[in-house]
Amino acid sequence: MPAITTAKGHKSPRALVEIENATIRFAGDSGDGMQLTGTQFTNTSAIFGNDISTLPDFPAEIRAPAGSLPGVSGFQISFSSRDIRTPGDQPNVLVAMNPAALRVHLSDLEPGGIVIANSNSFLPLNLKKAGYKSNPLEDGSLSGYRLIAVPLTELNGKALQELNLHRRDADRCKNFFALGITYWLYDRPLEPTLSWIEAKFKMRPQILAANTLALRSGYNYADTTELFTTHYRVRTANLAPGKYRNITGNEATAFGFIAASQKLARPLFYSSYPITPASDILHELARHKNFGIKTFQAEDEIAAVGAAIGASFAGHLGLTGTSGPGVALKSEAIGLAVMTELPLVIANIQRGGPSTGLPTKTEQADLLQALFGRNGECPVAVLAPSTPSSCFTMAFEAFRLATRFMTPVFFLSDGYLANGSEPWKIPSVADLPDIEVRFRTEAEGFQPYLRDEETLSRPWAIPGTPGLEHRIGGLEKQNISGNVSYNPDNHDRMVRLRAEKIARIANFIPEVEVFGKPEGKVLVVGWGSTYGAITSAVEGMQEQGHPVSSLHLQYLNPLPRNLGEVLSRFEKVLVPELNLGQLSMILRSRFLVDAVGFNRVRGLPFKISELQEAIGEML
Amino acid sequence: MSHDGDRGRKGSAVLPLRRRDFVSDQEVRWCPGCGDYSILAQTQKMLPELNIPRENFVFVSGIGCSSRFPYYVNTYGFHGIHGRAPTLATGVKASRPELSVWVITGDGDALSIGGNHFMHAVRRNLDINIILFNNRIYGLTKGQYSPTSEFGKKTKSTPAGSIDYPINPLCIAISNEATFVARSIDVDVKHLSSVLTQAAHHKGVSFVEVFQNCNIFNDGAFKHFSERGVRDDRTIRLEDGQPLVFGRDRDKGIRLNGLKLEVVDLGRGSSETDLLIHDIHDPEPNLANLLARMNYPDFPVPLGVFRSVAKPTYDELMEAQVQDAISRSGAGDLERLLNSGDVWVVN
Secondary structure (H helix, E strand, O other): OOOOOOOOOOOOOOEEEEEOEEEEEEEEEHHHOHHHHHHHHHHHHHHHOOEEEEEEEOOOOOOOOOOOHHHEEEEEEEEEOOOOOOOOOOOOEEEEOOHHHHHHHHHHOOOOOEEEEEHHHOOHHHHHHOOOOOOOOOOOOOOOOEEEEEOHHHHHHHHOHHHOOOHHHHHOOHHHHHHHHHHHHOOOOOHHHHHHHHHHOOOOHHHHHHHHHHHHHHHHHHHHOOOOOEEEEEOOOOOOOEEEEEEEHHHHHHHHHHHHHHHHOOOEEEEEOOOOOOHHHHHHHHOOHHHOOEEEEOOOHHHHHHHHHHHHHOOOEEEEEEOHHHHHHHHHHHHHHHHHOOOEEEEEEEOEOOOOOEOOOOOOOOHHHHHHOOOOOOOOEEEOOOOOOHHHHHHHHHHHHHHHHOOEEEEEEEHHHHHOEEEEEOOOHHHOOOOOOOEOOOOOOOOOEOOOOOOOOOOEOOOOOOOOOOEEEOOOEOOEOOOEOOOHHHHHHHHHHHHHHHHHHHHHOOOOOOEOOOOEEEEEEEEHHHHHHHHHHHHHHHHOOOOEEEEEEOEEEOOOOOHHHHHOOEEEEEEEEOOOOHHHHHHHHHHOOOEEEEEOOOOOOOOHHHHHHHHHHHO | OOOOOOOOOOOOOOOOOOHHHHEOOOOOOOOOOOOHHHHHHHHHHHHHHHOOOHHHEEEEEOOOOHHHHHHHEOOEEEEOOOOOHHHHHHHHHHHOOOOEEEEEEEHHHHHHHOHHHHHHHHHHOOOOEEEEEEOOOEOOOOOEOOOOOOOOOOEOOEOOOOOOOOOOHHHHHHHOOOOEEEEEEOOOHHHHHHHHHHHHHOOOOEEEEEEOOOOOOOOOOOHHHHOOOOHHHHEEEEOOOOEOEEOOOOOEEEEEEOOEEEEEEEOOOEOHHHOOEOOOOOOOOHHHHHHHOOOOOOOOEEEEEEEEOOOOOHHHHHHHHHHHHHHHHOOOOHHHHHOOOOEEEEO
């Protein structure tokens, strides 16, 4: 930690310590409002000017039994005056609203870290539910940490007494009391949250007053009592100049699709069946109908993809969003879109599998499903964003490629990207790539499967165009004419043409870049949401002088055309993935490299430390 | 591809259209004698009368013998996957409400593998036309029983007889409050043509069940009531505003007795005034459902329009929400969207 400075002129007599970054985790019951509390801390820190990275971690149950271990909901945020890429390996501070939250999250806290606990909830019944035989706030078991036990419920209740609220309503504000304490602890401004409260509860003046009072009281309580001997300041980060906003992966995904629709000048048709963690994309897009977007909540996953394909046939931008189990249901229809060579984007916000798996936890185990999970030889393009911000770029890319190549494109995000957030440098619309849709309108010489020489794509001829009436379908097509054909040679040719069409996308995507020296001992290869942890781990190792580089794939099919050559420049290849080795299987078979996997499937993102350990073993 | 180069612009057909404008260049490959030929012919005859440009028609199908239909009609067509035609049609119609969208399906396609989609397309009142070719058998897979096969039916997959109770497609449509429900039969081309035309003109979902003979795997499935000698006594033509009378001598009728229908002989203490007057515009679906449940031998088999009511359609409501959002917030401004929320500037 950097040198200690005491802020001059601060009314508090206690030390204000300047630190580079901090990580805080809020944990409580599902109904305690921890996600909201974390989001407020995040937005405040982002507006303050820190770099941030977040990790919401919540149960699939909406309200598991109160006080139980499965009902614990957590939100971790790392904020920094430096460029950061992950929500932090170990929190410095744990806010535990009840015993279960403490029990679930304590093991992640750094040794000597701060525990802020709501002592009012450490009652016999709650302790029993959390599996504590004695009260950890009193039995000395937290001696390795700095324990700050605060009677939060009681203090909050007293603070709100004048408002004469029902006790339940008053208690619901205690998360903002806790937030107030952490704002003081990290010297955060109250204004962003105060304005949020004002806007949110405009129509409910009593609730507005209660939340305002709770936040201020928490802050003042920390300021005036001797709870903390020091508090901390994390300076603003040196972000590149520009306009910023905080953005989650799912928001960026929705914005990327809207941007593609605007640039292509074709309306978006988003068709989806609610599923965690993809539903927020549906919610977001449904709010922006004034962009000509139509959102269709279908009766099931199959209907959702079917309607997207129908819309695509009719000339709209057909898009369906889901998670792995939904993709399993959509597979046959995706094959139909491959056969009929229609543009279609399938957004898979991956979660832990198989089957229903871990709905609210992250995983990268649907890569092979995206690549191969259909009957027949059924190639599609596969893209994967690497950060919440890059969800925007890759969503845009998905439609650029889908329309240019008349093909389904997978967009493989995951729960970590979807719900995680970071500051996003807002792009200027003028800087977005110019892309266009060219419908076939000329009847002369029209054939449904006539192919573009460069891309091998067929014409997009939409209903309503005179003279281009034609029929497509799932039966094998005669090349060029598009008539049904069972001819053996034609089938062989069409299978190869469909594969070649996807392979040619490699000429329309960027080459992969190496982070670090272009050759050396170890190359760490990642894809998708592991970018932050891998890059930070490799950067740390490089600073220590180790011969390690990394590269990150956002295009999984086809792979960047220079990938094989880059791999060959390194002695060893390490492939960390949140699965049992799916990309490494592809790399081994495609390039005959001895790729070594580092695999974790714990429903959580990688820690920088565990990656550095794995890299260390390769050196 | 069929291009009628002699008419209007190269490759495009101009109004008024003729039947042959809707005949594609593909060889029809149904078995000789199949009831599908009749439905295809009546459709191709009816389409020009709708006065809709040919390029605005889209025929969508699933899988099965009937689902080859779009290949034979010279319009835009989409031969989909099993049971999913309503989903494709939903995407086409919801995105492009100006198109005339037709779903061609069969008893297995619509009621077995695609039952869910059928139900939801109907209850949403999407402005599409769903024509269900009901032959009460699986033809393309060579003769297994279907969800409309009669109980006890012996087929390759049910050598000891089917133990499935059959589905009544009309009741499914009516219970989901389909706004247009009708039934016809392949052998009565005049009736079929009239029903298809009425379906086409209905705004909202139109569901037409067509009894269709599979002369290979289920020959004569409907002849016990449809043959010339018996059909007047064993079927009843539903006519809007008319009493429910049937019989060769028009001497029998349908009367409502409590919550049940019953057949009465006219002249033996009953007159036409006692009979149920058919009202296709009745907003309540209950009588339509009772009529749909009538079956031979207890009742005559009803043919015609059961129900035709007006209700806003899904596609127009969806379009209206878009237009409403535009008039309220202005057409989407991407720059503004990206810069929404809490924005800060780093210098």
